[in-house]
Amino acid sequence: MTLATSQPLEILAEGRAPYHPVDPDGFREWVREHKSRAMVSKLMSEKEAVERFVADGDYVTYECNYLTRGPNLVLNEIMRQGRKNLWIAGKFTYVDVGLLVGAGCVSKVDTGFFLATPAVKKALAEGTLELYEYSNVVMSMRLEAGAQGIPFIPIRSFGGTDGFEYSGAKLIRDPYTGLATVIIPALNPDVAIVHVQQADQFGNARVFGTGISDVPAALASRKVIVSAEEIISTDEIRSNPGATSIPYWCVDAVVEAPFGSYPGTVPGYYASDPAAVMECFAAVLRGDVQAYLDKWIYGVQSHTELLEKNVGVAKLLDMKKRETIKEGFRA
């Protein structure tokens, strides 16, 4: 039994990087004014979703792009529409940061993990890109704090690193134990983009399989775009409430997006297209981004056109065929 004591509460050290503003009350007010608690259809194209819900300067979170259940069609559309000065939550990112930077969309990244490609290095050298240093887990825990509506959360990692110095973290003395404890600022992005296996028209969404932080991202973000391999009925959602990962009121746009993660895989639905994944990696690693963008993004008007012109039915069917594992990827 511990009696309440007055352990000194003090800040022992703090990082000195800019961080996305912490404003739980402001977030609440955004929710009240902008998030529909009525069940209204949010079905729209990826074009409309990006036009309406991604603005220049927005802080954007997504994950696993180009490999597994990434929201590729929406990211492609962001590049197609030429958004500028985005700030990216770079957790479990990879080749996509290089592509977005190469397309001129991004000016800040909270890392994470990403490929330091020629475009990234050039932007750093030219001062058009700033990096702040976290880790995959610190970033996903920042999102969890954002998803709880609290201003910060204690964690047991990150202390002692140099990343800490270039972050928004603080080292405090925990008033309960007196021990040095790291706290990190909650992250409430402007935009979350989440690709899921199934959703209804209102945004009730099902994620199957592992993930990084889809659900906290959807709860923590002011604007949420969900793209889904399949649109299912709300009756089906209601037939298995335990399978719902994200409730409709979090979601602003629902994009019906079969093969929306192409060239990556959606577990239980289709395998990746390894050649196309490699083509992207090779382009980005070589610094040859423009040709890639011209072929895959600027050269088509939509994801459907991308699939039609650059992929074709035979390859898509083959991707489906190669995904033989179905266990656990349906409700």
Place this chain on the structure above:
Amino acid sequence: MTLATSQPLEILAEGRAPYHPVDPDGFREWVREHKSRAMVSKLMSEKEAVERFVADGDYVTYECNYLTRGPNLVLNEIMRQGRKNLWIAGKFTYVDVGLLVGAGCVSKVDTGFFLATPAVKKALAEGTLELYEYSNVVMSMRLEAGAQGIPFIPIRSFGGTDGFEYSGAKLIRDPYTGLATVIIPALNPDVAIVHVQQADQFGNARVFGTGISDVPAALASRKVIVSAEEIISTDEIRSNPGATSIPYWCVDAVVEAPFGSYPGTVPGYYASDPAAVMECFAAVLRGDVQAYLDKWIYGVQSHTELLEKNVGVAKLLDMKKRETIKEGFRA
């Protein structure tokens, strides 16, 4: 964009009640020394589970006893074995606290919600029972902090109440926003008792339907007793990894417990026995606990004997028959 600043970090107010010790590093060491990371069978009777894993003076958490998916057979066994001086996490408790207090097992309760029965009032008057004042959500968020392995967590409720004064909470100035923010101490109980629909012999467990804080409780507690309506194979667990709520390494005892929540319901498995629920409520509310204990707990040696002597096959089959809703309660 916010620059890291030095907002003063200070304690503005603090509750003055004793609270279960906050010791994240000590919990880690307990895990390393006592929790098996090998997959070993933990099947045992409720008698053995309570003998081995519930000691006098332990802090115990459970939920929804006597109504819905409560771990009644294990709580009954705790009373049968006459444990003393337990400290109860009284969130989403009800008639059970009165019963446990009446049986002489409990000397402290963190509330919550519970029925203030004659036995409770008598114990309070005699000074053999102490209450500390939280709420259902504050208690479940304390468990969530415990389940994350962190010493405390900020919340947006509880400030300004008188419960705060009789708790372990503190009001601090958040160093990110400068706003007054409540923090609450993590709760890492000595014992969690969780009743689930399905588990394998190692403790991989599936909870279907809603719940209060089964999963955080299992992660946050030093000793975890899982009772399950059905023991299923590990192959079946592996066939749907998304359905696993609690992984085996959290669990110390697995009790095969068909009708383990009797007289309450287990959603998807059986309805309640309303007459027996009412019998319990009436006994506890009237203050007539001893006769109830004699009939239902001391008068039988096990839950199986309770079902055999006091319930019978016909009633159990009727409870199964009345539970017509199955949707979502199986993987």
Place this chain on the structure above:
Amino acid sequence: MTRAEAFSDREVAMCTVGRLIEDGKTYWAAGGGTPLYSVLLGKKLYAPDAQYVTEDGVIAPIPMLPFEPMMSMVASRATYKALSWGTMNTAGYFAQLGFMDYGILNTLQVDKHGNINSTFLGEYGHGGRRMHGPGGADTIAACCWRTILITDQEKRKFVEKVDFISSPGFLDGSEGARERAGLPRGTGPWRVVTPWAMYDYQDRRLRLMARVPWVTVEQILDETECKPLVAAEVQVLEPPTEEELQLLRTELDVRGQTSDAAGGWIIWDGEQYTRQAAG
């Protein structure tokens, strides 16, 4: 709508709250009694796109009515066809994030600033009556944008200052008191509904705004220990309808446990309603 001939005090309160339910808004209901029945009544009769969350985190179920005895939460009929099954904490997080428009609560004691006592009557720790504690109501009262409180119209239930603040109202009533205590900005009590009256708040102070036809303002004030403000024009509430009572009695409070546990009955004598106090 059909005029009802006879109904109980608590049925009046549930019908009054039911009519406050708005389409397209979210309601976090404390427990499984009058708050839950009120929101279900409003949703089924007036506001089909109102959504509610149970105290334990079930989002927008279509419950299979009536509930089994004592089983208005967590059990399968209560959670049937929900959009999502959550937990206590997921409900808490959505409330912390501002997704819950209204909280609906009931209580045993409330004060002029809307503070709620469900813990202790008397001086805490020095004799008096121990009660069951706040349950989830503390978080509902703290984090929903507006709270609707249901209670009986009894003098001792409306006090100057509650003996123990279990769930926060406007605390000491000063501007910003909730925020200084760490609660979310812009939240707080909105309505108190009793079988006789509806109150709102003016400058964080309880104000009588409406009454049922069969009681006078004076009768209400007689049953209010703390003297509330009184609106310049006290509105008159519509009595329950047969449709509302039918729903309450056949699908919701089928055992009458919630509605007839206290209070009196109101009878239509062909010209007006009169209330007959309980023996």
Place this chain on the structure above:
Amino acid sequence: MTRAEAFSDREVAMCTVGRLIEDGKTYWAAGGGTPLYSVLLGKKLYAPDAQYVTEDGVIAPIPMLPFEPMMSMVASRATYKALSWGTMNTAGYFAQLGFMDYGILNTLQVDKHGNINSTFLGEYGHGGRRMHGPGGADTIAACCWRTILITDQEKRKFVEKVDFISSPGFLDGSEGARERAGLPRGTGPWRVVTPWAMYDYQDRRLRLMARVPWVTVEQILDETECKPLVAAEVQVLEPPTEEELQLLRTELDVRGQTSDAAGGWIIWDGEQYTRQAAG
């Protein structure tokens, strides 16, 4: 066990780590390269009841091997028949709670106190080489009880002080430095494995404890910029076996991307192993 005739540097390192894998222990593997292959090798050949968690939180899968290109995490073959699918945060919480016995990491630069740099070579922010960042390795290095680091044996990889601490070792090497920085008590670096050598720590300082038969202590020290302590008796590691290499080549690193990307080959000439550096 069959003597292997020819294998690459990185294959040696993975086999060495594979033999460290213990039954009944948990391993949190960073990413999908050498750490994952090493633990799978150990589990399949030596420690069937060792359990691993992927960086993204999948608990104890039985992956369908081989993986598709680039798809050693998150994809269905990698998460197949897991005991539970988690997320990044559930993995992080289990690590924070002390459930992860070992973390397995690889890196580009390590220093004498076991600090890891995967962020920047050179003076941060002033030119130099930007790298990919810690990924999940920071938390693995912070919260697992012991960490096993895999890297190549190159002078510039073993430095006195890393240019940037991406993932924590013993920090400045003083007693309690990790705890003062907020990290869990009693954690830290345990082994560093290269194609040539294995290191442990004495008083939080890197120490050479073992070598492969085909290189000398002097050769190793020549490829270690920071001068490590050297154990009184430097043990000799067993070379890879045909069984290990067969598993690596046919089920794990089937495209050779992880094992032959750098370094040399080691050949059995009938009497001894000799190493042929890469062109």
